[in-house]
Amino acid sequence: MLARFRPYLPTALLALLIFYFGVNALTGERGLLHGQLREATLTEDVKKLKALRAEREELQSEVRLLSDDNLSRDLLEEKARTMLGFADPSDYVIRNQQ
DSSP states (O other): OHHHHGGGHHHHHHHHHHHHHHHHHHHSTTSGGGHHHHHHHHHHHHHHHHHHHHHHHHHHHHHHHHSSTTOOHHHHHHHHHHHHTOOOTTSOOOOOOO
16 A cells, blocks of 8 residues: 555655745745834834944943043043032932932
């Protein structure tokens, strides 16, 4: 009985492989049906990248102002007060409730 179906086994195996890859091409993680999800993820990631680049630029400018070559005394004083928790008597202090 197995001898009767033996010539059809390669064809059946090929059909199963085509079916498997076809289903994955449509519904897989990178399938055609997940295009909108990929676009939404890409848009979100681009927004995060822009925010991180802006934060990096801000940090680089602070580093430039705090370097030995170009020391900004105002920024240095502000950082020291923030880190140490000191305030000038003429400053208004607003505390965050956390």
